Structure formats: structure tokens, C-alpha cells
Amino acid sequence: MRFYESVSSDLPTDAELVARCRSGDQDAWRELVERFSRYVYAIAVQVYRLPEADAEDVFQEVFTRVYERLGQLRDDGAVRPWIAQLARRCCVDRLRQGTRVELTEELEAGEAEDSLDRLEEAWGVREALGHLSQPCQEVLDRFFTRDESYRTIGAALEIPPGTIASRISRCLAQLRDRYEGEGRIQARTPSGGRIR
């Protein structure tokens, strides 16, 4: 249930988290990895379409570089775009090491930019999700990102499976309102992120 613990608004900002990591706080490091793990994973698997084994190597390499180079980050609040840049470099290096040269060129020609823009938008929606009630966060995350069935969700949350579709619909309406209001503004502000 760590995701649901992570999205409350009393969590540290990105800048606060980075400052704590830099001072050697290992709990902060674990929190930072948790917060950006989906983002790095999506860049590797969705944007650059790396196979699972390559994506895993890149994932570890990105966080290793983040750990080693955190002291070089000039703006602690801009850690997410910085991580994105590291992830992109690692993915492109990995593609170049392989034989998928055409794919690399195709992605470099602009497709990767489009996919990254979409990820930015997705990140904004996820930030907005973090402001919804815990039951809404849970049902939307389980259904849309964990691909759980109504039956599984119903069993986990102890609610009748027959009510889940309507709950999802209500929660999506709340998410839309949140994202189109405050959430959408936050989505364009890289320093404000609190989600994982």
C-alpha cells in the first residue's frame, strides 16, 4: 500500500527530498527512488521500448547515476527533468550498444519527444490523483495501472465488485476536475511534485 501512503500532501517536496538525500539520509533515498520509479520505468519501456532485461539494467544505471551525481544538481526542485535527461541518455546508449540502430534514429527524430510529452501529461494526472481521497486513489491505481479485475479489487477493498465500475466513473470525474483545476497547473511545475 506504499503508493497510497505516498500521495498525501504532507510528503516532502522534490527539493526537500533531494536535500535530505544529499545529506546522507537513506530513508530519503528510498523515498526518492519510490517517487520516480514509475517515471524512469516508463521512459525505458514505453518511450524507448527497451526489452525487459535492458530496461532493468537502465533502471539501475539511472538511479546509480542519480545517487553518484546528486551533488551536481544545480536546482533541487528540478530533479525530475534531470532524472529524465539521465534516463534518456542511458536508454539511447543502450540502444546504440545493440543492433537497433534504425529504432534509435526513429526515436531521435522526434517520436521520443512526443512520448515524453505524453509522460509529462501523465505525471500531471498522477499528481492530481494524489489529491483525491484514498479510496479513489486506490481504485483507480488498481484498475488502470495494476490491471486488477473488479473481482480482485472488490476482494482487496472489501466492496461489492458490482459497485466498482460506478466508483471508477465517479473517481475519474473527480480526477478530471482536479487535473483541470489545480492539478493541471501543478503538472507544468516540475518542482512541485510529491507523487511516486
Add this chain to the structure above:
Amino acid sequence: MSAYDEERLAELLRALPPAPRAWVTAAQEIPPVRGRLDELVARAEADARYREQLIADLERVLEAEGVEPNPIVLDALRERLAGE
């Protein structure tokens, strides 16, 4: 009419699935693993025989020391031993 209908929001939610738990856990262990590597390098600097063992069979020594010899750890340690 909103550009963010249910279908669009669902698509955006699906764009950030969770990373495999084992990957996240491994990345969270980077600081303690780095600490262990520091200890191993310091020991190798002080003990020539240990250094030879380490270079001869890095993976086995790491496993014996309780450090998972994944490619990133191996590369980092080789680089540090070569740079001594």
C-alpha cells in the same frame, strides 16, 4: 466540453505503471551497497592478497561478502580497483 474524458484519463493513468518491485528495491539499496564497496576497496588497498583474490574472482568474493554481483556493481568495482 473537457478534453479529458474518461478514456483520455484512463490512457494517461496507464502511462505510468509501477516498476517491478524487485527493481525498485534494488535501486533503494544503492547507498548501502556503495558503502560495502567502499569497505571492500579499502580492504583491497590495505591487503594485497585480498586484492588479488578480489580481482581473480570478483563475483564469488562479492557473493561471499553478501553483495549481489550485478553488472553495475561489478563494473563499478572493477573501475575502482583499476583506478587504485
